[in-house]
Amino acid sequence: MKRLAAALAAALLCASGASAVSEPLPDQAVIDGATMPAKLSAFGLFRPGTSEPLPALLPYDLNTPLFSDYAEKHRAIWMPPGESAPIMRDGNPSFPVGTVIVKSFGWPDWNGGRPVETRLLIRRASGWVALPYIWDADGKDASLAIAGRRVPVTFKSPDGASHSINYAVPNKNQCKECHSLKGEIVPIGPKAGNMDFAASRGRSDFSRFFTWPANRIAPMPRWNDPKSGSVADRARAYLAVNCSHCHNPEGSASNSGLFLRWTDPVNVNYGIGKRPTAAGRGSGGMDFAIAPGDPDHSFLIYRLESLDPGIAMPEVGRSTVHSEGAALLRQWIAEMPKDAH
Amino acid sequence: MRFHGLRHAATLCILAAIAANPASAKTISVSAGTPDANEKLQEALILAEPGDTVELGAGTWKLTDGLSLDVNNVTVRGAGAGEGGSILDFSGQQGAGEGLLVTSDDVFLTGFAVLNTKGDGIKSKGADRIVYYRLRVEWTAGPKATNGAYGVYPVESTDVLIDSVFVRGASDAGIYVGQSKNIVVRDSIAQENVAGIEIENSFDADVHDNIATRNTGGILVFDLPSLPQQGGHNVFENVVNDNSTPNFAPKGNIVASVPTGTGVLVMANRNVEIFDNVFDLNGTANVMIVGYRYDHKDPNYQPLPKQIVVRGNQHGKAGYAPAFDGADQIAAALGGSLPPVLWDGAGDAVVLDDVGVLSLGLPDIKTPRSEAKPQPANLKGTPPARLPEIKLPESMEAKVK
Numbered sequence: 050m051k052r053l054a055a056a057l058a059a060a061l062l063c064a065s066g067a068s069a070v071s072e073p074l075p076d077q078a079v080i081d082g083a084t085m086p087a088k089l090s091a092f093g094l095f096r097p098g099t100s101e102p103l104p105a106l107l108p109y110d111l112n113t114p115l116f117s118d119y120a121e122k123h124r125a126i127w128m129p130p131g132e133s134a135p136i137m138r139d140g141n142p143s144f145p146v147g148t149v150i151v152k153s154f155g156w157p158d159w160n161g162g163r164p165v166e167t168r169l170l171i172r173r174a175s176g177w178v179a180l181p182y183i184w185d186a187d188g189k190d191a192s193l194a195i196a197g198r199r200v201p202v203t204f205k206s207p208d209g210a211s212h213s214i215n216y217a218v219p220n221k222n223q224c225k226e227c228h229s230l231k232g233e234i235v236p237i238g239p240k241a242g243n244m245d246f247a248a249s250r251g252r253s254d255f256s257r258f259f260t261w262p263a264n265r266i267a268p269m270p271r272w273n274d275p276k277s278g279s280v281a282d283r284a285r286a287y288l289a290v291n292c293s294h295c296h297n298p299e300g301s302a303s304n305s306g307l308f309l310r311w312t313d314p315v316n317v318n319y320g321i322g323k324r325p326t327a328a329g330r331g332s333g334g335m336d337f338a339i340a341p342g343d344p345d346h347s348f349l350i351y352r353l354e355s356l357d358p359g360i361a362m363p364e365v366g367r368s369t370v371h372s373e374g375a376a377l378l379r380q381w382i383a384e385m386p387k388d389a390h
Numbered sequence: 391m392r393f394h395g396l397r398h399a400a401t402l403c404i405l406a407a408i409a410a411n412p413a414s415a416k417t418i419s420v421s422a423g424t425p426d427a428n429e430k431l432q433e434a435l436i437l438a439e440p441g442d443t444v445e446l447g448a449g450t451w452k453l454t455d456g457l458s459l460d461v462n463n464v465t466v467r468g469a470g471a472g473e474g475g476s477i478l479d480f481s482g483q484q485g486a487g488e489g490l491l492v493t494s495d496d497v498f499l500t501g502f503a504v505l506n507t508k509g510d511g512i513k514s515k516g517a518d519r520i521v522y523y524r525l526r527v528e529w530t531a532g533p534k535a536t537n538g539a540y541g542v543y544p545v546e547s548t549d550v551l552i553d554s555v556f557v558r559g560a561s562d563a564g565i566y567v568g569q570s571k572n573i574v575v576r577d578s579i580a581q582e583n584v585a586g587i588e589i590e591n592s593f594d595a596d597v598h599d600n601i602a603t604r605n606t607g608g609i610l611v612f613d614l615p616s617l618p619q620q621g622g623h624n625v626f627e628n629v630v631n632d633n634s635t636p637n638f639a640p641k642g643n644i645v646a647s648v649p650t651g652t653g654v655l656v657m658a659n660r661n662v663e664i665f666d667n668v669f670d671l672n673g674t675a676n677v678m679i680v681g682y683r684y685d686h687k688d689p690n691y692q693p694l695p696k697q698i699v700v701r702g703n704q705h706g707k708a709g710y711a712p713a714f715d716g717a718d719q720i721a722a723a724l725g726g727s728l729p730p731v732l733w734d735g736a737g738d739a740v741v742l743d744d745v746g747v748l749s750l751g752l753p754d755i756k757t758p759r760s761e762a763k764p765q766p767a768n769l770k771g772t773p774p775a776r777l778p779e780i781k782l783p784e785s786m787e788a789k790v791k
Contacts (some may be wrong), residue, residue, distance in 0.1 A: 105684035196432035199454065217485050221436050222458040232516060304545045304569050306617045317616055317687045317776050325643050326617060328511060329539020357509035359538050364487035
């Protein structure tokens with residue numbers, strides 16, 4: 050009965066135009082609590098009955114995003130009133146307790162462009178918590194899918210090709226596989242050099258969210274914009290964003306010895322002349338992850354272009370080949386002098 | 391927007407009830423028969439709390455996605471690893487690099503089978519004190535290049551016990567322990583893999599009372615460059631025989647270089663003792679000791695085998711079908727076959743077994759194998775001090791008693 054009463058009260062509140070009095074805010078008690086609500090609406094991050102984030106959230110984009118089966122992602126950050134995230138000298142924001150990073154995934158040409166899933170990364174006092182929600186058929190709310198799920202979707206990629214895939218919504222553990230540093234969950238996308246606030250910089254409360262360090266943080270190139278960087282720089286940005294959350298000394302792929310962070314030197318541990326380690330079929334019968342000048346004999350390319358779970362990289366989050374991304378990496382490797390290793 | 395807490399009072403109550411007594415371990419039973427068995431099983435593995443047991447019902451589970459466990463001190467127990475047990479069948483796998491991934495400590499896996507994964511079978515990473523017991527990981531069509539790489543695959547872990555597991559068909563290593571320390575692999579069978587059992591870039595392993603048969607190479611002890619750790623292992627009382635399966639590893643991987651018919655292979659390691667094993671029918675060699683002969687750029691890497699001891703082993707037939715480049719001519723010169731122990735001449739080793747040892751005469755690892763100067767070698771000498779027996783924490787041994 051309490052639930053019904055609350056729902057009625059909420060409906061009345063909306064109907065009476067209460068939002069004119071004050072802008073609605075997310076439910077900080079739920080955000081800060083210890084629960085994993087069964088419904089996304091419990092957090093109050095979206096306009097009731099829609100997949101549209103509250104205006105109080107700060108939308109942002111990324112210069113170079115992680116490829117997720119050509120999904121269009123809508124990202125937004127919530128921080129409690131009065132709190133902000135200082136950006137460290139290395140460009141990593143230090144998010145306060147109560148922060149929620151919201152990311153919705155969908156395709157413009159699937160189901161009217163409505164999102165298929167929304168992932169939350171919540172900064173609680175105990176640490177970051179990752180929760181995946183799948184939108185209900187009526188698009189009004191989303192349900193917790195802690196064990197993930199495969200959702201059949203059909204969409205067209207930029208080259209016009211049609212794809213029908215079993216899109217994988219990750220489970221809670223898979224969220225952590227990528228969002229893991231020293232075994233703890235951490236955000237990976239929002240780094241100062243890669244965040245793009247073009248859409249929200251003009252708003253009056255923009256300055257409340259971040260405080261910036263004295264040093265300038267150079268923007269990371271846009272992987273698909275030649276004006277933003279050289280082929281090599283864009284390729285490295287692509288690898289940093291798509292691979293380095295696992296491929297770093299404290300990530301899920303630490304044992305591979307292949308480290309692809311934006312700051313890593315381009316040497317054997319970056320794949321140049323590196324023989325396979327625990328790659329199994331992923332080596333494709335090739336000797337090196339990156340054979341300079343020879344993308345066809347670089348198994349890094351082979352793994353990016355494969356859909357076989359025993360070969361494909363990344364291991365989660367991809368049921369299609371990102372041919373445009375692979376093309377960039379091919380060009381980068383082809384342009385390397387052959388004697389680079 | 392302030393009502394949500396109330397709206398979810400019911401959910402909160404349930405969670406509160408579960409959290410109320412975390413000390414009381416519970417059993418979460420999951421059945422293979424549910425239509426969404428994959429999701430239900432994964433959900434159980436996520437919602438389990440420390441101390442809990444996730445119980446897999448008997449039957450065949452048709453799984454489309456890899457499973458994962460990230461909760462400390464959880465037991466995953468099935469109804470058995472053989473016919474009629476709990477069979478996790480990944481033939482239709484669409485995603486994930488392995489069948490089951492464990493990333494938490496004090497986990498006990500027992501009584502189930504993992505079949506036909508696209509990548510690795512069971513992987514545990516950074517999972518200290520893990521116990522693998524009475525498990526089967528198998529690619530049921532036998533040796534095929536399209537099989538997954540590793541069967542049982544603990545990596546970056548301290549205290550690892552692999553006991554009474556059966557692994558067949560891995561296109562790399564059946565039982566692979568990498569970048570770990572304090573390891574025991576015992577009473578297990580590795581059959582028809584490229585490498586039966588492989589200990590790589592690890593410290594302190596005892597590998598004993600196993601059967602490594604019909605692999606390309608039975609037991610491998612390797613150190614590779616550009617990886618975080620390298621370094622004393624005991625390999626003893628194993629039966630290592632008939633390792634005659636042609637190498638089916640994808641080229642480029644280090645195990646693709648293992649000659650068919652290898653019993654125990656030590657590459658670039660130190661403090662390895664191979665004793666009291668029973669060797670037979672290993673066509674290339676019963677024991678092979680070599681340096682790492684590829685280019686590398688790791689200044690900390692030690693490419694030579696050092697302080698390797700071979701003693702007290704029984705040697706059956708070996709060296710009658712040596713399968714490395716140039717071996718035919720060497721064998722012909724020696725009257726048709728090679729002696730049971732083969733050393734490339736790099737580093738140092740003591741061989742006390744009363745059998746022939748062939749050195750390839752290549753002390754400098756930069757010298758190509760084509761310049762081998764094969765000659766009989768006498769490696770009898772005073773061995774270094776015995777390595778201590780590996781002791782695992784009592785909590786681990788208690789699980790398999």
